[in-house]
Amino acid sequence: MRRACAFVFCSFVMCWATVVRAESPGRSGGELHFCVHGEPKTFNPLLVEEDSSETIRYLTGGVLIRLNRQTQALEPGLAVSWKVSQGGRRIAFRLRSGLRFSDGTPFTAEDVAYTMKALMDPQLHSPTGDSFRSEEGQVDVQTPASDSVVVTFPAPVAGLERLFDQVAILSAHSPQKEMAVLGPFYVADYSPGSYVLLRRNPNYWKKDQQGNPLPYLDSVRLDIQRNRDIELLRFRRGEIHLINALDAENFDHLQKETPAVVHDAGPGLDSEQMWFNQVPAAPLPEHKKNWFRVTEFRKAISMAIDRADLCRIVFGGHAQPAFGPVSPANQFWFNSSLPVPKYDSAGALRLLAQAGFRLEGGTLRDSSANRVEFTVITNAGNKSREQMVTMIQQDLSQIGIRVNLVTLDFPSLIERITRTYDYEACLLGLVNTDLDPNSQMNVWLSSAENHQWNPKQPNPATAWEAELDRLMRAQSSAATDKKRKSDFDKVQQIVAEQQPFIYLVNKDAMSAISPAVVGSAPSVLDPHAFWNAELLRLGADQALGAQK
């Protein structure tokens, strides 16, 4: 009898526990698993330049100001408040008090000063520091009180406060050096080639609305996996909880299997574009160089490409036609007054006729009777780019232009577009991680290396490029965001009129998140799936494989 009672009691306790667990929408704890696509090259947040290290910096670094990936607004981080003055030369922070690094070292203004000095040290060659360098000269950092810091730059820095989203504060005194962090997690273990284990930072300062300490997760395990097909397979098997960036094809496959796991946050910041080689010294026939320099020719090509079909067929509808250097996802900087390009092959032919081209028996010829034909290069193995060029082949054949496609391995392609300039047209993508136009200075200045259609010009080759130079410099030193926006709107206007880059599509920001993850809110800005990592938790069924 006693045995039977004990059995009934135990059964009741187990059932009750199960019911309670099932009713709970989510609970603290658990280990989130996902993949990074390469070995992290550094754990020093000031030296980050590739994706894996960036992921670790995002999850471990404490920053003074955080860019909210969903609202695109700046939010207080380690700084309670800040004030930019002297036209963007000076920024004063008031810091949170009573904070500690992951190893228990107290956080003070001295740490911010130490970080800023290290960041701007020319010997360190910090890629993050480069974005603060507007002019030669020393950066002055003052700490008038233990909770206030004033940083003065030698010249105005445009979008100054936004740049601090990338600056993870280091400890000036911790024996753990850069491994002591102020972010939600700290690096607990690293097995080269295998994984990086991040554990919950017990000293993290943030709390949820109920006053519970964040983050909810106990740990995050980042598996190092270069192969994206294996990453997808592991997600399907339930071995990882999320995929931060999905392509359209894999999105559709997953959507057919389990619609609840995939998320399309809308057009992201990345774009795909085509451009013609306008380098005067390029080893191309002179008549082809002349075509590529003619604005009407470039505009006609742009007009004759059916972008809607590219989005629908190549990207399965997970992309939007692009018509400028800024994606609509960039809410503040996007110039919404730009004309939306319409697919119009008859209009393209009219434009070409104005420029002296004529259609003869289905073949377009220039004024010297040269057949209009060019070769587009792109990187081998990128299926969507090859498909885009193939579709462009058919679109342009409607106006009598023959397009050849050549795929090259990436180093050969880079050699051609940056050193030998032995190519006619190129189709590539631009990965944009920063909202601020200053990050595009290396594209729009005529002297810049990434001014891809005609890089490293000693003097602007055309009047409109000179105007681009002027506007980009003006916006970078303008005191107010309104003035900067006005200047950068004009830049977008000129680019739309001149079409040095023929923008094709803005790809959607897509991710896959297991239903086991509670609190996810995918965003268009990177990191799409775990930007709010501190608020994520594993739900009732937190076992891996839950998405099955």
Next chain:
Amino acid sequence: MSPLQKVAAIILCMIFVLMVLATILVPTPYARQFRDVPNGGPSTAHPLGTDALGRDSLSRLLYGTRVSLLLAPAAALLSTLIAALLGSAAGLLGGWFERIVLALADLSLALPWLFLLLTVRAMLPLDVPPMLSVIIAFLMMGLLGWQASVRVICAAARGVRDSDYLLLARSSGCKPVRLLLRQVAPNLRPLFYAQFCISIPLFILTEANLSILGLGVMEPMPSWGNLLRGFEDFSALAANPWRLVPLILLVTVVMCFQLILPSQEVTQ
């Protein structure tokens, strides 16, 4: 010829006829995109459905067969000719010439082929029409695919060198070139044929591999290689089994070529 070889030969002949009559059988141009029906299933307009860009799969299959089946034997012929010439001469002459030829074969076998092809492709001019790029791809394969055959042919020629009939020919004052063409080559002909037949499927598969890497035949021209790229989308195969047709055709052709190879008795 065994019954199995006859069946293989008939199948190959049928495929060749289909390939030659592609223009009549399938009037749809292989590059035309029917953008309203991408990834379409079989229909009366498109018996094998359409690919991701809406192009008629049957048309692409037949034209792709034409490209692969015409150019792979051409490349095989080129590589067999090089191997026959070098191998026979090396086996017949022996000495330092044989050592140099075999050392060259070993050296080129040790080269990383893929990187070599990547480098050669990167150095070629870009403004070449698709057909020329196809010919270049197969020409490169032909020029680089002789090493394995040369060793086999050299070993066989070495055996011929010490034969009585060759001794007799030499003693009658036969010149080396005549010896090579009239005495050695006819005796090694079955071996050349076997090497030629072996090379054809090898080059078809090499082209397929290069196309999967995006380095073979350029779009929009079809080949078996770039048709097989559809298999990257593996999960879609179960839902669209007709996409397996290019693979079935490739396996069939390769098997047929293997079956009609001269048997051991014939080669000897």
